[in-house]
Amino acid sequence: MRKRDYFLLFIFAAVMLSMPIWGPFIDAGYPDIMQRFAxxxxxxVGFNLLFGLTGYLSFGHAAFLGIGSYTAVWCFKLFTxxxxxxxxxxxxxxxxxxxxxxxVALRRSGIYFSIxxxxxxxxxxSLAYSVLTPLTNGETGLQLALGDARVLDRALGTxxxxxxxxxxxxxxxxxxxxxxxxxxxxIVAIIGxxxxxxxxxxxxxxxxxxxKSNQTRMSYTGLAARPYLITVFVISGMYAGLAGGLLASVxxxxxxxxxxxxxxxxxxxxxxxxxxxxxxxxILGAGIIKWLEAKxxxxxxxxxxxxxxxxxxxxxxSFAVVASKFVGEGWHLSLGVIFxxxxxxxxxxxxxxxxxxxxxxxxxxxxxxxxxxSTPAE
Amino acid sequence: MDAIILQFLNGVDxxxxxxxxxxxxxxxxxxxxxxxxAHGALFMLGAFCAVTTNTLLxxxxxxxxxxxxFFEAYIDQPYLVTWYGDLxxxxxxxxxxxxxxxxxxxMFLLGTVLERGLIRHFYNRPHADxxxxxxxxxxxxxxxxxxxxxxxxxxxxxxxxxxGQVNIGAIFGSDLAYPAxxxxxxxxxxxxxxxxxxxxxxxxxxxxxxAGMQDRQxxxxxxxxxxxxxxxxxxxxxxxxxxxxxxxxxxLPPNYxxxxxxLVISFVVVVVGGMGSLGGAVLAGFMLGILEAxxxxxxxxxxxxxxxxxxxxxxAVVVLLTRPRGLMGRKGVMED
Numbered sequence: 001m002r003k004r005d006y007f008l009l010f011i012f013a014a015v016m017l018s019m020p021i022w023g024p025f026i027d028a029g030y031p032d033i034m035q036r037f038a039x040x041x042x043x044x045v046g047f048n049l050l051f052g053l054t055g056y057l058s059f060g061h062a063a064f065l066g067i068g069s070y071t072a073v074w075c076f077k078l079f080t081x082x083x084x085x086x087x088x089x090x091x092x093x094x095x096x097x098x099x100x101x102x103x104v105a106l107r108r109s110g111i112y113f114s115i116x117x118x119x120x121x122x123x124x125x126s127l128a129y130s131v132l133t134p135l136t137n138g139e140t141g142l143q144l145a146l147g148d149a150r151v152l153d154r155a156l157g158t159x160x161x162x163x164x165x166x167x168x169x170x171x172x173x174x175x176x177x178x179x180x181x182x183x184x185x186x187i188v189a190i191i192g193x194x195x196x197x198x199x200x201x202x203x204x205x206x207x208x209x210x211x212k213s214n215q216t217r218m219s220y221t222g223l224a225a226r227p228y229l230i231t232v233f234v235i236s237g238m239y240a241g242l243a244g245g246l247l248a249s250v251x252x253x254x255x256x257x258x259x260x261x262x263x264x265x266x267x268x269x270x271x272x273x274x275x276x277x278x279x280x281x282x283i284l285g286a287g288i289i290k291w292l293e294a295k296x297x298x299x300x301x302x303x304x305x306x307x308x309x310x311x312x313x314x315x316x317x318s319f320a321v322v323a324s325k326f327v328g329e330g331w332h333l334s335l336g337v338i339f340x341x342x343x344x345x346x347x348x349x350x351x352x353x354x355x356x357x358x359x360x361x362x363x364x365x366x367x368x369x370x371x372x373x374s375t376p377a378e
Numbered sequence: 379m380d381a382i383i384l385q386f387l388n389g390v391d392x393x394x395x396x397x398x399x400x401x402x403x404x405x406x407x408x409x410x411x412x413x414x415x416a417h418g419a420l421f422m423l424g425a426f427c428a429v430t431t432n433t434l435l436x437x438x439x440x441x442x443x444x445x446x447x448f449f450e451a452y453i454d455q456p457y458l459v460t461w462y463g464d465l466x467x468x469x470x471x472x473x474x475x476x477x478x479x480x481x482x483x484x485m486f487l488l489g490t491v492l493e494r495g496l497i498r499h500f501y502n503r504p505h506a507d508x509x510x511x512x513x514x515x516x517x518x519x520x521x522x523x524x525x526x527x528x529x530x531x532x533x534x535x536x537x538x539x540x541x542g543q544v545n546i547g548a549i550f551g552s553d554l555a556y557p558a559x560x561x562x563x564x565x566x567x568x569x570x571x572x573x574x575x576x577x578x579x580x581x582x583x584x585x586x587x588x589a590g591m592q593d594r595q596x597x598x599x600x601x602x603x604x605x606x607x608x609x610x611x612x613x614x615x616x617x618x619x620x621x622x623x624x625x626x627x628x629x630l631p632p633n634y635x636x637x638x639x640x641l642v643i644s645f646v647v648v649v650v651g652g653m654g655s656l657g658g659a660v661l662a663g664f665m666l667g668i669l670e671a672x673x674x675x676x677x678x679x680x681x682x683x684x685x686x687x688x689x690x691x692x693x694a695v696v697v698l699l700t701r702p703r704g705l706m707g708r709k710g711v712m713e714d
Contacts, residue, residue: 001664115645123691336517
């Protein structure tokens, strides 16, 4: 960790902590979306540790997210509504499952690895829907119930007399729509960012980069690559499990759709969109996608027609019809198109785009910090 | 016993679909070295070619319903029926086989356009980029299908001629009947597979393609435009996926998400069969299809609940741990 890295951490912390102030300017000042920024930023940072450093493209990261959520909800049901044990447990579960999967999937690299992780996530998804219904409550999703054990809460006498309890953090309510949920997510995200920064800059991180650029040569120097890969895969899975736990903490329910391949794909999209291998890129990507999701999916045809009202009537309608396919329910179409454009023309994501802009105009001084952090992605 | 044979046949039917997709994947992979995550989407588009054909054939006008006499009632009558009477009705009934006339050229064209317009630019990029761009393509194609056809599964008619059951049990001395359409699907699948093998083994075109798979540069140095042939192979693989999808519609009503479900399993099929091995893809496709169906038998699934959801992946894990190259993978072909 050099001085510059502390500066990075400081910027990130400042951005996260001041979000309630600048959020409203981009129409994102409410806790729900800010929590999403933090949580998905966190999972993207974890994913980036794996993909950005080693080049192993996992298509099954959503499985850890789902497992984390289920673990957290079970923790609420069985022990206590406090979020601390829940997120610790979900982190550990994410890591454990990643260990098992990594043991198998990391025997192969490249395409095989992507396929195996994708297959594993689909398996978890179909299991959660069918056989594991006693654990996952199938299609309905796992929810809190009045008759839950909540052993610790009952022993301590904090169990509410009537109604469903809400999750809490050392006595502060979390899930009942306050800012507490956001603060927890933000603090955890900052800690997660710090750890990721440490890992990236450590000798361990450098080893991983070595594996990425030439695994054969690394093994000729006497390095056993697999333990390194498994370690980083487990860390990455722990990030995803932690993110799942946070999601369940702010909204205590867990469903199998969190493990669907589109969810895994979304994590990949975030990281690529922002910029693989950069520190800020994945978080930026997560923010952009979650923001677009929140905005585009609420648009409908009339909103689009209003936006295009400046055009002559004759072409306005046809434009609006086409554009309306890209918003509302069809916002995934815009996501797919944006993603393809990024992969084709800007493989380094938004961060590379910013870098190019900086290079183009040469007003580098103020933006230099951001530019320095991004190592060019392949 | 009958139950086992029935499940076996179900497995063969589904295995044919897996094998056809896996065959196309392997063709693309073997020739161009690209893992096509959009192949499931091509399968799905093939299915929607059948839907489109059906929609076009059943374009209707309102006509007076003659069966209701005491007030004016109107029913939709397809133009084809108005024009050709019973012949028109038969054509509509056969919409799924007829849709192949649309599916094959459309999918072939789409395949070549995709290869020329998009995939070509990714040959020299890392595998991860190829996966990502085809994955993005899969999302876009799926969403386009959804904007046109909605999110609900659209059941397609089986031609009357094939709706009956074939008394397949006669061979074994029992009276087991099986839907004729599914048997037809299997037969068509086998014909396509043999066609592909014959094309590759016994024609000059196939010989050149095989040579190109072995050593692309050498073939080019001999003055053969191998790229053009590989483009055709891509189109062919897309057309095969399209046919597989179109003919599967009477069995499984298509919706825009079906592509990925089949793709994931087809990937496992390719991995188990051995990357780059056509025979392995077909073998593993049928094997996994049958295995999946057999373990769904109540006897087995009561014993180990959920086994039918996991078996394919479990087999994949075991195969990868014991034979990392897959059942029929050759040394040196895509080891990483």
